[in-house]
Amino acid sequence: MTDDTDKSIVLYHYNASPYARKIVMYLALRGLPYSEVKQPVIMPRPDLQAIGVEYRRIPIMAIGKDVYCDTRIIIQKLEELFPNDKLGSTTPEGRALQKLFEIWHTEGPLFFRGVRSMPTKNFTDPAFRKDREQMTGSSWTAEDLERAKPEAHIYMRNLYNMLENLLADDRTWVLKTNRPGLIDIEASWLLMWLRGAKALPESLFSRAIFPKTFAWIERFDAVLQSARMQSPKPKQLEGATAAKQILSSSFAEGEGGVPSTDPQKLRKGDHVELYPTDSGFNNKDHGQLVSLTDQEIVISLNNGLRLHTPRSGFRVRQVDSKL
Ligand SMILES: N[C@@H](CCC(=O)N[C@@H](CS)C(=O)NCC(=O)O)C(=O)O
Structure with missing residues (x-):
């Protein structure tokens, strides 16, 4: 069976961000190749608008057409999608x-x-x-x-x-x-x-x-420091090039579903809004609900990208489909 998923990693970040540094540390220790799109330290961020993302916090990572917001889900996915020699504890x-x-x-x-x-x-x-x-x-x-x-x-x-x-x-x-x-x-x-x-x-x-x-x-x-010296240098991408690459790639992972037992009683395909509740809450993404688990929310944006966030610390709720 061939694997037609796209596993190219694109990281949107800026150097001063401690959260972004956490991901950069992780990528260096794993020696995983990635591209980066450097961001300004304050809004606006047109490079994110170019991929249809309202979420404003840094870092954001795209793997193929899947976009991950928040370091918790970013690390979880890097562990799952690149399982050889991963760093998470096994006990x-x-x-x-x-x-x-x-x-x-x-x-x-x-x-x-x-x-x-x-x-x-x-x-x-x-x-x-x-x-x-x-x-x-x-x-x-x-x-x-x-x-x-x-x-x-x-x-x-x-x-x-x-x-x-x-x-x-x-x-x-x-x-x-x-x-x-x-x-x-x-x-x-x-x-x-x-x-x-x-x-x-x-x-x-x-x-x-x-x-x-x-x-x-x-x-x-x-x-x-020694891992950084040995890892491939990240490739610098302009926002427009990154957007083109991401929008024309394939998904990195399969599409999940929405269990009928979920306490929020949302259904796959519902029009929803999605935003963090601790900070950056004024920036809300809209789309169709793709998947829900205790750990993750996935919505499909108008441009076809799938946006993933952790479940805790984020709110997803149904909105009028005309919005
Ligand atoms: N829970 C988020 C928090 C991310 C966060 O707060 N990032 C800071 C930078 S370190 C940020 O986005 N600051 C505002 C901004 O850059 O727009 C995560 O784990 O990624």
């Missing part, structure tokens, strides 16, 4: 801990507190502040950012404390594997970003206070 406890780190960072309070731990001077551009206020629905004034820092530092200390505890027995990687796994990414990407920006004060986050965590991050960084 039940490992998978559970990996998931909990993901939830704590992405659905839980950590990411937002990580951003609040960044130096306020990094966010002085008025256009940037306005853009992020639209995206998060919260204030980004210098006074409010400063006021939020002590509380944010406590959240970050809780992460360091948790890691210091886990690494106390001198294990090299979080799940005692012989190379870093997905969990090492899930547990470190936010800290790596803060470390790169020298964001956290030495008085609260020093090598003396958290020796094991500092050593683990340095080890991981060294492995990542």
Whole structure:
């Protein structure tokens, strides 16, 4: 049987995005070839309009005609669609801990507190502040950012404390594997970003206070750097070229369905809107419902692309078909 699915990976992102860096780390550790379409740090993003996507958060990944929004679904699909030598844990406890780190960072309070731990001077551009206020629905004034820092530092200390505890027995990687796994990414990407920006004060986050965590991050960084040197360099694509390539490719995965047992009682083909509920909620995508599971929502856009999001942290609901 021939496999006519299209597995070319296109990543829409910008370098400063910690979420995008998480995916770039993953792709480097896997040595997977990909193209990238660099995005501005604020809206508008015409390259996304060119593929009919309203969702505004970064990163977004296309594989063939399937478009994945949110790092949780991006990593899940990279694991499923490229299963040889994948990074996810193979033990039940490992998978559970990996998931909990993901939830704590992405659905839980950590990411937002990580951003609040960044130096306020990094966010002085008025256009940037306005853009992020639209995206998060919260204030980004210098006074409010400063006021939020002590509380944010406590959240970050809780992460360091948790890691210091886990690494106390001198294990090299979080799940005692012989190379870093997905969990090492899930547990470190936010800290790596803060470390790169020298964001956290030495008085609260020093090598003396958290020796094991500092050593683990340095080890991981060294492995990542060497993986980056060995991986294929990402191919740079213009938005128009990427759109043409994506729109004319085939689907990366088969079409699922909508079970009659789903608590929302939606049906395949329903006209729906789809948007994240934690941030970026003003940007809503519309389309026909293709598939629903506990983990995933898939809709078909007008241009034929299929848009995938995680189920948690997103809302899908039926709208008037004339919309
Ligand atoms: N839960 C999402 C969050 C993504 C997110 O918040 N990304 C930030 C950049 S790190 C963003 O989109 N910021 C606003 C923007 O770039 O428009 C994920 O896992 O991908």
